[in-house]
Each structure stands twice: as C-alpha cells, then as structure tokens.
Amino acid sequence: MFSQEYNLEVLLPDTPTGWTTEGELKFYNTETLYDYIDGGAELYISFNMDSVISRLFINNKGSEIRVEIFDMQKDKDAFGVFAHTRTTDEHEFGQGSQYFTGAQIFWKGPYFISVVANDENADIKKAIKAISENIDRKITASGNTPQILEILPQEGLLKDGYVYFHHYIWLNSYYFISAENILNIDESTDAVLAKYGTKESRFYLLLIQYPEKEDAEQAEKAFSDAFSNNLEDDDFFSENKTEKSMGWQTKENYFFAVFNAESDLQVDDLLTKVENNIK
Template sequence: MFFLFLATLPMTINTNVVFPIQLPRQVEHWSRPDSAQTITAQTIFDYMDGAGELYLGFRFDSLQVVEYTAEGSYNLLVEIYYMQESDDAFGLLSLDLDGERIDWGAAPEASSPSALYGAGLLRLWAGPVYARVMAFQETETARRAVLELGRVIAAQCRSARPPKLIQMVQPLFTNAPLKYFRSHLVLNSIFYLASQNILDLDLSVEGVYAHEGQMKVLLLHYPEARRAAAAAQFFLQSYLPDHQSARCGGFYPLESGYCACFHAGVYLILLFDCPDIDSGRQWVQTIECRLRTGDRL
C-alpha cells in the first residue's frame, strides 16, 4: 500500500477501553494533520449537533476525528468512535446494514471486524470501535484509501462476537436483519413507538428489534426482573389505555393487527402488527425457548 509510516496521533482520549488507534500519515495521496480532534460526551453536540444523541444512546466513551487532505481532491473524514463495549459498537452498525460487505478475511463469519461500504462511506464495527471513514467524493482512488484506512483500524482492534442477545435470537430471523439499541430515541428512529420513554429504556437495558413479515418484534433485556415487570405494566397502561384490563400474555386487536407484551424474568417480548394470535403465540414460545436453551432464562 501507500503508507509512508504509521504513527500514533497525539491525543488525550480518557478511556481504558481501547488503546488509541494509529493512523497512517499518508494514504494514497491524502495526508493527515499531526493532531487529531478528540470529542467527548460533553463536547459531542458542539461537533455534530443533534446527531450526538445517537452515540449517547449507546455507551459512548469518546470520538477521534481526523481529516485527510490532498491538493485538488476532496477530503477524507475518519471518525473513530470508542464505545465502552463491543455490543455498543455493534449496535451502531446494526442500525443500517445496507451496503457492500467488506471482508478482510480477519474474522469468522458474524464476528467483528465487520464493515459495510457504499458511495464513499465505510462503516465499521471492530470490537469496541465503531468507525466511519468517508470520502466526500467517491473515486476509485478514494475508495482504495477509505478501505485501506478501514483495514488499518480493524487490524488494531480485537475481534468480537455480536451481543449475546443477538446471538440467541438471530437464527429465528433469517430473512430480516436485527437492530440492537439501548435508548428510546434510537428505538424511535428505527420503529416509532411513543413520544415518551414508555418502556423505561436506558443504557442498562438491551433491546433488539426485528420484523417478520408485517409483524414487528421487540425483545428487551432489563438488569432486573422487577424492573422488566414494571416496564411491562407501564407500557400496557400507556400504549393500551383503551384496554383497561390489559395484562402481560394477552393479545389485543389494535389499528393494524394484534399487540402483545410477554414478561419472562428479566425479558420483555413485545409484538406489534401481529396478524393472528396463534402465530404470535408461536413466535413468543420460540423466542422464550431460545432464551431458555441459551441459559438466559
């Protein structure tokens, strides 16, 4: 490749999560400045306005930004998001799985690094790192440079598996990619549920969104069974106010199919737009079975 050399960028990332990624001084004909910009949770809104909520919706640690420049060419932007756990970096990539899958042959199937490329933008999950490497104008040279920067980032991160919750239920949803989230803002960006946080989501709760045909499934994992139970009650009161006796395990006909909420230990399984009760029950039983066999129940 076209690196002159690798050097650690001077920066002050306050994290024990991962060592600072080393980026090349030059890739193709682009070169980077000596210093990187470091963004924290306190400064992320200054950097990207409301987009910062997306990253704070996961367990965000810090962000390293480097812009490569070259005379006569548009810049390359490298954003390396250091998340507290690999699950969070996975979640960011899972929100949009469209794109050309890039395989560096470094990890087994369904493990990190996992990268998707499209129109000049590479999105990458590599252990606790989520990265965006973007060419402001896509050319063959820019594509090579973007992919090479991605490869360099991925090579410095440990391999990781998807979140355990995803691993449990992924085999059930072979036709639909699963999305992993922790915040109600992020949930609303993939499946608009409610203006308020009626499922008591926060960074301590894991969520998986899937759909099967017209039916949408939310699987939520709370830190305590008591909290899951309380969240279920609040959801039923808030979402089904016209069904006064709504309870966990019941199926309620709404504007577009049935809605149901099942509570199982630290888990909630919610179905929306379910076409019929029998298939809905079958789905819930299958999901519960997967959680049981995975020793999650």
C-alpha cells in the same frame, strides 16, 4: 480520554499514497462532541461513547477523507452504533461493515470507525479501502455482539434486520411503537428490535432484558395500561387502517412483544419461540 486497551492515536491509519494529512489531529469527549458533530452527538453518547479521534486526509484534486475512530468502551455499544446505521452487513472490515457512496463504516471490539469522503471516484474508493484495511489490522481486539441477540428466533428473521439499544429514543427504529419511554428503557436494560417476515408482510419483535424480574413485570404493566385506552381511531401518523395483531409477555427478567403480525397465531408462535430461547 483513552480506553484501557488502546490509545486511539495508535489506531489511526497510515497516510495513503497520494494523500496528505490536513490540520490538527482532533480529540473529542462527551462534553466536546457537540461542538464537532452538529446534531449527531447524542447518538454516540446514547451508546456510551467515551472519546473520538478525527483525522482529515486530502489530495491535490481537492478530495477529502475524514477518518473517525470512536471509543465506545464496550463491544456491544460499538455494535449498537454500527447496527443503528447498517442496512446490510458486508463483512469486509472489522466485525461488521457497510459501504455507502464515499463512506465506509465498521466496528471492531469497542471501536466504531467511520471513513467518509466528500465525493466518490476511483482514487477515493481505493484510499478508503486502504485506510479501512489499515485500521482493521491495527485493532487487534475482537468483540462480542450483545448476548440478547442470541435469544432472537432465527426462523423468519430478516438478515441484518435488527438493532440493539439501551436508550428509549431508538425504540421506534423500524416501527412506531411509542413516542414515550413507556417500557422504562435505560442504561440498565438491553433491548433489541427485529424485523420478521417479508416486505409485504412485515412484523416486528421487541425484546428487552431488565435487571430484575420485577422490572420486567412493571414494564409489562405500564405497556399494558398504555394499550388499554379506549380512544377513537383518529390520527395522522399513518393512513394504514389494516387490522393487525400484537401480543406481549414476560418471562423472568425479559419483556417481549410482537407487533404488526397478520394473525394471533403468528404472534403466539413468535412469542413462544422467544420464551423457549430464554434459558
């Protein structure tokens, strides 16, 4: 149940002043997580979660704060879960964090941490901050973001506008590409989807690293076949009829594609930059 480096329990925060623990400490693994998170378990399992510990704090005003520490086993998967949710990295805790109303999330090393209250007020915000700082201090490990991110061209890349994954379900995180796993994304692949340009003129880069060059070429063929159908323009997912450019290529064991670009030139430019970044 526990990672080699840490026992999850020792990472739990001290009880904030004015709060008490409520109920039993709870542990879940991939088999039992379904009982705990109604409908959300698959997200964590798709990023190779090993186990999670959960503790509830309450105060005498009826407020609750639920702390969850997920052992994702690998740094890149802790980052992946975090990036899946964050819209902007505020860098306040751990190696990346974001605060939402009454909720703090962050990642550090192989851990993803969620501190969520049932409400928001000054007391709650203070306690969430204290809890987050405490956990942050207790996790001494530091992790690395996925190596594939280093290939992303920086020019035009939206700050924090990228997600990392290795399950095909997350292929459409920013832009609808396919409802099916046409690119054979699985445990053995690393993938990143990134936003470029502006809100008014957004285009997207998909980059996938396969185990072997042959895998990338096979994916390229399947992708190319999927886009060679000669069907009538008639669907209901989108009303947008604007013609856009897309393009794709492979290099070594990488497949990469640009979607929704304003022109072929824009496609070529980004593909070339990716190609140059692949050593």
